[in-house]
Amino acid sequence: MAKSREKESFSRCLSREQLVELDACTQCGECIKYCPVQDVTGNTAVSPPEKIRMYREFIKSTEGLKALLLGGEVDPKLLQEFTKAIFECTTCGACGDICTVGIETQRLWPMMRKEMVRRGLGPIGPQARMPGIVEKTGNPYDKPAGERFTWLPEDLTLPERAEYAYYAGCTGAYEAIPMVRGDVLVLQAIGEPFTMLSAEDEVCCGFPLFITGQHDLLSKLVKKLVEGYAGKGVKTLLCSCPCCVNMMARDWPLFYGGALPFKIMHITQFVSEAIRKGRLRVKKEYPERLIYHDPCYLSRGVGVIEEPRAILKSIPGVRLLEFERKGLKSRCCGAGGAARKVFHENAIAMGRLTIDEAWQKKADKLILSCPACYSKVNEASFEYDKQVPIVDIMELLAGLL
Amino acid sequence: MGWLLAALTYIALAAFLLRVAWRFVLLIRAKKEEPGMSMPHKGPLFALGTVLEILFLARLFRANPRLWLGEWLFHASFIVLILWHLRFLIEPVPLWVWRLHTVGKIASYIFLFSILYILFIRLVVERNKYISRNNLFLLIVIFLIGLTGFTIRNFYPADLVQIKEFVGGIFCLTPLGGAPRSNLFIIHFILVLLFFANLPSHIFAAPLAITEARKRDTELRSILHG
Numbered sequence: 001m002a003k004s005r006e007k008e009s010f011s012r013c014l015s016r017e018q019l020v021e022l023d024a025c026t027q028c029g030e031c032i033k034y035c036p037v038q039d040v041t042g043n044t045a046v047s048p049p050e051k052i053r054m055y056r057e058f059i060k061s062t063e064g065l066k067a068l069l070l071g072g073e074v075d076p077k078l079l080q081e082f083t084k085a086i087f088e089c090t091t092c093g094a095c096g097d098i099c100t101v102g103i104e105t106q107r108l109w110p111m112m113r114k115e116m117v118r119r120g121l122g123p124i125g126p127q128a129r130m131p132g133i134v135e136k137t138g139n140p141y142d143k144p145a146g147e148r149f150t151w152l153p154e155d156l157t158l159p160e161r162a163e164y165a166y167y168a169g170c171t172g173a174y175e176a177i178p179m180v181r182g183d184v185l186v187l188q189a190i191g192e193p194f195t196m197l198s199a200e201d202e203v204c205c206g207f208p209l210f211i212t213g214q215h216d217l218l219s220k221l222v223k224k225l226v227e228g229y230a231g232k233g234v235k236t237l238l239c240s241c242p243c244c245v246n247m248m249a250r251d252w253p254l255f256y257g258g259a260l261p262f263k264i265m266h267i268t269q270f271v272s273e274a275i276r277k278g279r280l281r282v283k284k285e286y287p288e289r290l291i292y293h294d295p296c297y298l299s300r301g302v303g304v305i306e307e308p309r310a311i312l313k314s315i316p317g318v319r320l321l322e323f324e325r326k327g328l329k330s331r332c333c334g335a336g337g338a339a340r341k342v343f344h345e346n347a348i349a350m351g352r353l354t355i356d357e358a359w360q361k362k363a364d365k366l367i368l369s370c371p372a373c374y375s376k377v378n379e380a381s382f383e384y385d386k387q388v389p390i391v392d393i394m395e396l397l398a399g400l401l
Numbered sequence: 402m403g404w405l406l407a408a409l410t411y412i413a414l415a416a417f418l419l420r421v422a423w424r425f426v427l428l429i430r431a432k433k434e435e436p437g438m439s440m441p442h443k444g445p446l447f448a449l450g451t452v453l454e455i456l457f458l459a460r461l462f463r464a465n466p467r468l469w470l471g472e473w474l475f476h477a478s479f480i481v482l483i484l485w486h487l488r489f490l491i492e493p494v495p496l497w498v499w500r501l502h503t504v505g506k507i508a509s510y511i512f513l514f515s516i517l518y519i520l521f522i523r524l525v526v527e528r529n530k531y532i533s534r535n536n537l538f539l540l541i542v543i544f545l546i547g548l549t550g551f552t553i554r555n556f557y558p559a560d561l562v563q564i565k566e567f568v569g570g571i572f573c574l575t576p577l578g579g580a581p582r583s584n585l586f587i588i589h590f591i592l593v594l595l596f597f598a599n600l601p602s603h604i605f606a607a608p609l610a611i612t613e614a615r616k617r618d619t620e621l622r623s624i625l626h627g
Binding site for chain 2: 103
């Protein structure tokens with residue numbers, strides 16, 4: 001009986017704080033104005049307040065007082081609708097930023113996904129194959145580990161041990177190569193020795209599994225990575241992928257089982273510090289109008305907002321433009337939450353909204369600092385009538401050194 | 402009629418208390434969130450800021466100042482009216498409740514207008530006309546509570562002594578058999594019970610969520626900048 005109730009329970013994957021958040025939602029609907037999925041689908045039935053309403057219904061019909069006394073059943077149609085809505089979400093967290101009672105949706109949606117996975121209802125489409133692929137290849141793209149670092153500069157020499165290490169991440173290494181190559185070239189130019197794990201040892205950080213609610217492999221992946229870097233005497237781990245950085249800073253300690261033996265830094269933090277200290281200087285004039293897009297997991301996720309701008313402003317001749325929604329309020333480019341591979345059309349439409357604004361503002365280049373954004377916005381740009389060249393921030397900087 | 406209203410009141414109260422108690426059990430049973438990082442302790446100024454943020458619905462102000470005006474006036478006037486109603490429940494009536502007389506009268510106008518204003522903003526002005534069915538239902542119930550109360554007070558006065566005896570009887574667990582001879586009052590009273598039975602959970606949970614959110618806001622930069 002207790003076991004079956006446990007299975008029935010919809011609150012099992014949520015923390016106490018998240019259950020309070022569910023109750024706290026006033027259904028005011030302010031978040032709908034900031035939801036990128038709403039921007040491109042217009043379907044309020046799958047909006048953030050409706051997702052919360054549906055989830056409350058599930059809890060009520062399985063764990064509510066009435067259900068406890070008289071029994072209850074979840075409406076299967078509602079459950080089906082909810083599953084689609086929760087996996088269609090890009091988990092960008094814009095709804096949480098604007099939330100009038102401060103619900104941390106960027107953390108709440110992944111936990112609801114975890115519950116759907118536990119019930120065998122999610123994930124959907126190719127997301128479901130990810131754990132097997134990650135276990136087999138070490139990355140979610142089913143690419144051989146041997147191809148992971150083919151883009152590394154030939155003259156790069158990596159010490160076995162160093163205070164700094166660089167983690168390229170799967171999306172960068174396989175889908176946004178100019179970006180990770182730019183990272184390494186800039187790090188080389190700064191001159192601080194850094195190490196890397198081997199292509200076989202640098203496995204997925206766990207984010208795609210975490211975000212799709214498939215948590216079984218996470219401890220194994222995280223321990224392998226943490227122990228790998230600790231073994232190399234690393235004190236600071238650098239990474240340019242906001243999703244990886246988020247996973248490392250927020251969730252690695254949980255899956256590792258304690259504090260990490262090194263600190264995590266986003267590459268823009270390290271580079272802007274090097275520029276501030278005079279260890280890196282761009283001398284070339286670059287008279288261009290650049291518009292910078294804040295990745296959701298970099299701004300709302302870990303609060304890195306000023307550093308990318310400081311880097312761009314340090315380039316002589318650059319005129320920095322801003323999106324209407326910037327910093328904590330930035331609009332998702334469509335690449336987030338592992339939804340882009342399943343709800344491809346939504347992602348393309350969202351990416352085009354980003355391109356539209358950059359185009360309207362007459363930007364010469366659209367600057368990104370996330371491999372998922374880089375990959376998806378480039379895809380959205382393909383055969384689109386409004387064209388703005390898309391460049392990663394480190395790719396740009398490396399080209400000017 | 403008196404017995405029926407008393408029974409309905411006890412049922413609504415019992416259902417409410419059971420609902421709250423059960424919710425509390427569910428929360429106690431849930432696992433506490435494990436923060437991945439240790440965060441600095443917050444001082445008394447932080448607590449003061451949080452209280453002010455809750456009292457002035459600061460997050461709503463940041464999201465939608467137009468709606469905030471209506472919502473804040475609605476919540477503030479609602480609280481004043483609830484306190485003013487204590488004169489029907491407490492004997493002798495405390496001086497501070499008597500002193501709410503003028504404020505209470507003003508609040509009764511603001512209360513009704515603020516609900517109409519909220520509905521106007523949500524359903525007419527906003528580009529995105531979202532309103533949940535539950536919120537619409539509650540707003541209509543609350544508006545009718547306000548309207549019946551306003552009408553009793555200004556146009557069809559009910560016998561205050563009867564009302565006080567009736568309500569006092571219910572709350573002292575010695576209900577009277579009869580009900581006050583005012584149909585408007587009976588409608589008003591039933592609507593209050595209906596509202597009570599459907600009391601939105603955010604009344605209790607939102608202040609807690611706002612407190613957590615405020616902590617997170619101050620900690621966001623410490624995640625990678627600490």
